[in-house]
Amino acid sequence: MASKSEEKIILAPVHFPKEILSRHLFETLETIFKRPVYIASPKLDLHPFFDPARDQYQSTAILKHFIKTTPRGESKICLLVKEDLFIPVLTFVFGEAHMYGQFAIVSSHRLREQFYMREENLKLLEQRLLKEIVHELGHTFGLVHCMDDRCVMHNSYTVEDTDHKNVYPCEVCFAKLDEVL
Amino acid sequence: MNENVKILIVDDELIVRESMKGWLEEDGYHVEVAETAEAALGMIGEKEFDMAFVDIKMPGIDGIELLKRLKDQYSTIDVVMMTAYASVDNAVEAMKVGAYDYLTKPFDPDYVSMMVRKIIARRQLEQENVRLKENIETALKHVHIIGESPAIKAILKQVEEVAVSDTSVLIGGESGTGKEMVARAIHYASPRRFEPLVVVSCGALPEGLVESELFGYERGAFTGAFYKKKGKFEAANGGTLFLDEIGELNAKMQVDLLRVLQEREITRIGSNKSIKVDFRVLAASNRNLKEMVEEGTFREDLFYRLNVFNIHVPPLRERVEDIPLLVEYFISMLRRQTGKQVEGITAQALNKLKQHGWPGNVRELQNAVERAFVTAKGKLITTEELAFLAPEKIPVVTSPSLSLAEIEKMHIENVLKECDYNISMGAKVLGIDRTTLYNKMKKYGIEK
Ligand SMILES: [Zn+2]
Ligand SMILES: [Zn+2]
Numbered sequence: 270m271a272s273k274s275e276e277k278i279i280l281a282p283v284h285f286p287k288e289i290l291s292r293h294l295f296e297t298l299e300t301i302f303k304r305p306v307y308i309a310s311p312k313l314d315l316h317p318f319f320d321p322a323r324d325q326y327q328s329t330a331i332l333k334h335f336i337k338t339t340p341r342g343e344s345k346i347c348l349l350v351k352e353d354l355f356i357p358v359l360t361f362v363f364g365e366a367h368m369y370g371q372f373a374i375v376s377s378h379r380l381r382e383q384f385y386m387r388e389e390n391l392k393l394l395e396q397r398l399l400k401e402i403v404h405e406l407g408h409t410f411g412l413v414h415c416m417d418d419r420c421v422m423h424n425s426y427t428v429e430d431t432d433h434k435n436v437y438p439c440e441v442c443f444a445k446l447d448e449v450l
Numbered sequence: 451m452n453e454n455v456k457i458l459i460v461d462d463e464l465i466v467r468e469s470m471k472g473w474l475e476e477d478g479y480h481v482e483v484a485e486t487a488e489a490a491l492g493m494i495g496e497k498e499f500d501m502a503f504v505d506i507k508m509p510g511i512d513g514i515e516l517l518k519r520l521k522d523q524y525s526t527i528d529v530v531m532m533t534a535y536a537s538v539d540n541a542v543e544a545m546k547v548g549a550y551d552y553l554t555k556p557f558d559p560d561y562v563s564m565m566v567r568k569i570i571a572r573r574q575l576e577q578e579n580v581r582l583k584e585n586i587e588t589a590l591k592h593v594h595i596i597g598e599s600p601a602i603k604a605i606l607k608q609v610e611e612v613a614v615s616d617t618s619v620l621i622g623g624e625s626g627t628g629k630e631m632v633a634r635a636i637h638y639a640s641p642r643r644f645e646p647l648v649v650v651s652c653g654a655l656p657e658g659l660v661e662s663e664l665f666g667y668e669r670g671a672f673t674g675a676f677y678k679k680k681g682k683f684e685a686a687n688g689g690t691l692f693l694d695e696i697g698e699l700n701a702k703m704q705v706d707l708l709r710v711l712q713e714r715e716i717t718r719i720g721s722n723k724s725i726k727v728d729f730r731v732l733a734a735s736n737r738n739l740k741e742m743v744e745e746g747t748f749r750e751d752l753f754y755r756l757n758v759f760n761i762h763v764p765p766l767r768e769r770v771e772d773i774p775l776l777v778e779y780f781i782s783m784l785r786r787q788t789g790k791q792v793e794g795i796t797a798q799a800l801n802k803l804k805q806h807g808w809p810g811n812v813r814e815l816q817n818a819v820e821r822a823f824v825t826a827k828g829k830l831i832t833t834e835e836l837a838f839l840a841p842e843k844i845p846v847v848t849s850p851s852l853s854l855a856e857i858e859k860m861h862i863e864n865v866l867k868e869c870d871y872n873i874s875m876g877a878k879v880l881g882i883d884r885t886t887l888y889n890k891m892k893k894y895g896i897e898k
């Protein structure tokens with residue numbers, strides 16, 4: 270598990286409940302991406318990215334702003350937010366990432382059971398969050414969407430898709446990841 | 451294969467260009483952007499783009515005019531028009547000039563991805579056969595049907611043969627042999643691979659919810675129906691419906707299913723509008739459906755509709771030569787998922803695995819390797835970690851005087867004993883879900 274010391278993953282919760290980020294979540298990320306995972310709370314004001322007409326926050330703009338204000342490095346940084354995200358052409362997104370880039374963002378908004386008028390389930394939320402984080406980070410390592418609906422790199426359009434897939438990449442995607450790690 | 455697909459986005463708004471490029475790149479496509487129609491024309495003149503997303507309202511040459519010129523000079527490119535406001539006039543004009551489709555921002559993410567896949571599928575169909583072989587190979591890489599035995603080779607040949615058509619396929623074989631893998635292979639090698647594969651485990655559907663799960667419902671159709679919900683039949687539209695454990699379907703649902711297959715339309719609960727559905731059906735069962743038909747517990751007409759093509763997946767004990775490859779695959783998967791450095795298995799331990807009877811087939815083998823992997827102390831799994839596999843299996847005596855229920859009870863007890871009464875593992879080996887196992891344990895009074 271040798272990795273250069275500066276190559277790490279940083280989870281960056283923004284007004285986001287850190288309790289949900291369990292030991293298990295960190296360990297799973299470390300195993301898959303073979304590097305240490307840290308947590309850091311960036312100062313980031315999301316208000317400028319709120320679109321009142323849509324009652325949502327624009328994820329592309331958030332990422333863009335965050336990149337401008339963050340020094341370049343080798344770490345992958347994944348922002349975690351509670352707010353509902355969209356990109357201008359789409360009704361919503363669970364998250365967004367830059368292919369082969371350094372940055373990603375994941376929202377818990379549509380991963381919560383309450384959003385679907387069902388009873389809160391923290392265990393399930395953690396599981397979904399973990400899958401979406403692995404997925405978006407996977408993009409930053411150059412993985413594209415996978416046709417295997419059990420693979421974490423399969424694209425989720427609904428939370429049912431997320432529940433259906435595994436936390437891990439499939440054999441094919443793992444092999445691609447091996448090439449870049 | 452997606453990186454061969456070239457998409458051009460033409461929009462004067464930077465944020466639209468950037469976000470759409472990012473979104474489509476996640477699907478693996480090659481995406482370029484142009485700020486104006488003039489720039490787009492220059493780019494299309496130099497590179498063979500497969501499709502273009504074009505904003506209608508742009509300064510200079512507008513979207514409709516660009517569409518006209520593209521259709522005139524580069525007619526093979528598929529053009530999708532985008533607009534911020536739905537305007538029927540614009541849409542009608544765009545379609546008349548030859549646009550592939552017309553989108554009003556914002557779009558649903560699945561809708562756009564689906565549309566792109568449909569366009570690709572259609573374009574590929576036009577240059578078919580060249581790509582077909584390649585697609586099947588890619589598909590098979592993704593479904594992990596592992597083995598080099600004649601039996602496995604024969605199955606892969608059957609999959610290839612049947613994938614291209616729309617034929618219904620019935621997949622038979624014992625629990626744990628990998629029937630679902632075969633279904634997935636057929637779907638991913640078929641022309642419907644860009645559409646959803648919807649899996650229904652008929653045995654796991656909770657009684658009373660079967661109908662709403664399959665047919666969907668309208669908001670307010672019953673207490674608790676806060677939202678309207680698509681059922682499995684509707685979700686499979688365009689794609690493949692895989693009915694696992696089809697033998698568990700009750701009599702009423704057999705009738706309902708047959709009707710759907712015949713009429714190709716469904717009605718949501720609480721609605722009186724029928725919806726056309728188009729999907730391919732694959733079914734699997736570990737029970738002998740032919741016998742069930744003779745007993746009268748499975749409808750004959752439904753059986754013949756499903757059993758147009760038949761694939762039998764042999765039990766693991768009939769393809770012992772595949773065990774080393776399977777074990778190697780499971781170990782490599784586990785190593786990646788856990789980070790634990792177990793690199794293989796000793797020859798002796800492998801012998802032990804080859805000699806075991808594997809009543810639970812590949813699934814049981816996988817569980818055994820998992821268990822051994824977790825307890826392994828060195829770089830190799832040894833016979834010590836496999837001690838839980840009884841050396842001589844006590845043959846299950848199935849006297850002809852026993853009823854089916856008695857045999858079921860005995861088998862469940864045996865499997866549970868073997869799994870140390872771990873319900874999840876027991877259910878996995880038996881090929882049923884945990885609830886079903888609990889119910890059966892209650893029914894037969896089986897306790898730890
Ligand atoms: Zn994959
Ligand atoms: Zn993605």
